[in-house]
Amino acid sequence: MSQTWIILGATSTIARAFARLLAARGHSLVLAGRDQNELQIIAEDCKIRGAEQAEAVPFDARDAKTFDPILAQAEQCAGDVCVAVFVGSMPPQDEIDQDPSLIDGTVTDSFTGPAQFLTAIAPVLEQKGKGTVIGVGSVAGDRGRLGNYVYGAAKAGFHTYLSGLRNRLGRSGVHVVTVKPGTVDTAMTWGMDKLPFLAQPEKVAGDILKAADKKKDTLYTPFIWWPVMTVIRSIPEHVFKKLKI
Amino acid sequence: MRWKKVEYTGWGRVHQANGELARPERVSDILLATKDEAAPALGMRRSYGDACLNDGGKAIDMSRLDRLLSFDEDTGLVHVEAGLQFGQLLKIFAPLGWLPPVMPGTGFATIGGGIAMDVHGKNHHGAGSFGEHVTELTLATPDQRKVVSPENDAELFKATVGGLGQTGPILSAKFRLLKAKGDVMVVTERRVKTWEDFLPLLDASEATYTVGWIDATAWGDKLGRGILEEAETGGGLVRAAKRSKSVPVNAPGFALSPWVVRAFNAAYWRKVPSAGRTVVKPVDDFFFPLDKIHNWNRLYGKQGFHQFQCVVPVNAADQLRDMVDKIARSGLASPLAVLKRMGPGRAGYLSFPMEGYTLALDFRNTPQAETLMRKLEDMTLAASGRIYFAKDSVARPKSIPAMYPDLPKWQETVAKADPDGTYATDLVRRLKLRDLT
Numbered sequence: 057m058s059q060t061w062i063i064l065g066a067t068s069t070i071a072r073a074f075a076r077l078l079a080a081r082g083h084s085l086v087l088a089g090r091d092q093n094e095l096q097i098i099a100e101d102c103k104i105r106g107a108e109q110a111e112a113v114p115f116d117a118r119d120a121k122t123f124d125p126i127l128a129q130a131e132q133c134a135g136d137v138c139v140a141v142f143v144g145s146m147p148p149q150d151e152i153d154q155d156p157s158l159i160d161g162t163v164t165d166s167f168t169g170p171a172q173f174l175t176a177i178a179p180v181l182e183q184k185g186k187g188t189v190i191g192v193g194s195v196a197g198d199r200g201r202l203g204n205y206v207y208g209a210a211k212a213g214f215h216t217y218l219s220g221l222r223n224r225l226g227r228s229g230v231h232v233v234t235v236k237p238g239t240v241d242t243a244m245t246w247g248m249d250k251l252p253f254l255a256q257p258e259k260v261a262g263d264i265l266k267a268a269d270k271k272k273d274t275l276y277t278p279f280i281w282w283p284v285m286t287v288i289r290s291i292p293e294h295v296f297k298k299l300k301i
Numbered sequence: 302m303r304w305k306k307v308e309y310t311g312w313g314r315v316h317q318a319n320g321e322l323a324r325p326e327r328v329s330d331i332l333l334a335t336k337d338e339a340a341p342a343l344g345m346r347r348s349y350g351d352a353c354l355n356d357g358g359k360a361i362d363m364s365r366l367d368r369l370l371s372f373d374e375d376t377g378l379v380h381v382e383a384g385l386q387f388g389q390l391l392k393i394f395a396p397l398g399w400l401p402p403v404m405p406g407t408g409f410a411t412i413g414g415g416i417a418m419d420v421h422g423k424n425h426h427g428a429g430s431f432g433e434h435v436t437e438l439t440l441a442t443p444d445q446r447k448v449v450s451p452e453n454d455a456e457l458f459k460a461t462v463g464g465l466g467q468t469g470p471i472l473s474a475k476f477r478l479l480k481a482k483g484d485v486m487v488v489t490e491r492r493v494k495t496w497e498d499f500l501p502l503l504d505a506s507e508a509t510y511t512v513g514w515i516d517a518t519a520w521g522d523k524l525g526r527g528i529l530e531e532a533e534t535g536g537g538l539v540r541a542a543k544r545s546k547s548v549p550v551n552a553p554g555f556a557l558s559p560w561v562v563r564a565f566n567a568a569y570w571r572k573v574p575s576a577g578r579t580v581v582k583p584v585d586d587f588f589f590p591l592d593k594i595h596n597w598n599r600l601y602g603k604q605g606f607h608q609f610q611c612v613v614p615v616n617a618a619d620q621l622r623d624m625v626d627k628i629a630r631s632g633l634a635s636p637l638a639v640l641k642r643m644g645p646g647r648a649g650y651l652s653f654p655m656e657g658y659t660l661a662l663d664f665r666n667t668p669q670a671e672t673l674m675r676k677l678e679d680m681t682l683a684a685s686g687r688i689y690f691a692k693d694s695v696a697r698p699k700s701i702p703a704m705y706p707d708l709p710k711w712q713e714t715v716a717k718a719d720p721d722g723t724y725a726t727d728l729v730r731r732l733k734l735r736d737l738t
Contacts, residue, residue, distance in 0.1 A: 067326075069326060072326075093328065094327045100371060104371075105369065243324070246305055246324055247305040
């Protein structure tokens, strides 16, 4: 049975690598995002790489009106529908400290926008009784850190949302994967100093697809982040508050 | 555009550069970057020397702009972004029965780099250089995108192909893929006992893909012994891809010491039975034999290595023999020496190929190796040959005008395209290729 994958935030570095893997499997792709010119290029690339279909559609996490055409398309889709969410934004914490109004946008991009979309599409997926939802969070959501705790808080909210969605959709045969990537070599991290265990997007995309195939609930990628975050999560708060990690 | 301060090197790791790199992922980013702050473009930095370095300046890393823009299934015409790697192109199209028309020795090289170096492959004697297959390319100039073809601007095209990036960043290129019989290579390997046997075999080879490996540590009556590889594409036999290996750390200095290399080469030569053999290989194994070992450049240790590659005309075969003899007697050669017959095909003013024989080999970075390479440079010049900019790290400016007779034409066109010298790289400065006073 053919699969149609809706990819939100399809111009992101990891999403591109992920879309190519899906294309090589011959799936159909709905590439959603803000930069239509760029999405058209990615769509054509995916078609040549084997995607049955690939189209670019407008999507803005901050504008719920853009959700409707995608939802309508999903309803009409004959085969399985899967969703992968790669949206999010991470303004530097010091900029947020200067301008707290940036928090709204960060939370909308990284949590409430995609959560609204997923909540709206959930009945369609329940109806089909199968499919996969992939939500890309972040290891930053595991603990509130000095360097990016607003972004971390938004991602933590998204993790909790995904956990609830998994609880709900699992009952009708739809699987939800929560992905927590560590630092990845993307446009977002380019120029940042000393990032530990920096991973290539192709590696992370491959891990995500494997996790979806195996119906994993939560994925830390690369794997090293699982022990690292297990340790970091277990540090007592009265110690953690004095650390700078 | 965000710029990142980095220290980077070419593949040989002898020269280093400190500078700021941008790595655009969107077409709008690269256009913005070139407008704000024009800088030379880099690919995967598989050039060995300093062609891909801009010490103290800025450069644009094109490796993330690697999309296929269009493909015509009837004609094989493909349009790709410059950051796409040859190996990716091969991986996508070989199963569909198409091959890139020309492939350099590493699949990690990008199409943009392939054009800027006008690379050649094991089929050069028949297929010519990569640039000869390019029908159109797009440059990012500070004002706009500029489409260049041999028809609409022959001079700019010839200054860009093989032009070391001096006419501006290449955004994309169109070229035709070749129809292949299948996605494996049928390779015939033959032992060759001496130099005297080798050249006639190379001359007479009618195979589409032909390359010679020579043992550059053997001298006397074994001088020029090696293995001749001839190959055609084939179908019907499918092989699973093998996992690649990696060299995790810099090897110690003795890893490629003379006796290790001599022993390796002798064993490698004997691996092919004296009667020869025919083997079937996956396409990438044949075209990119070393890519299976990631970061193999670390085998030479942290001081790095040089690669020397020259081409000499057919009538200078004896002078090339003298060069091989000199190399063998020096005891400095590495396991990787390649000998190939080239055809006349070249597409740009500064393209490397000429009808004749090309020799390529590595030397660990030592003062003796540098001295030897200078001598080889002089011998190449005396033989009316030339050295390859994609490999070079030690040549001197005075050798270049005679090696590259079209240099003035190139300079004239480049001066028009980039009057301020914004795209100059370390190699361009070292060899004084442009008048940038």
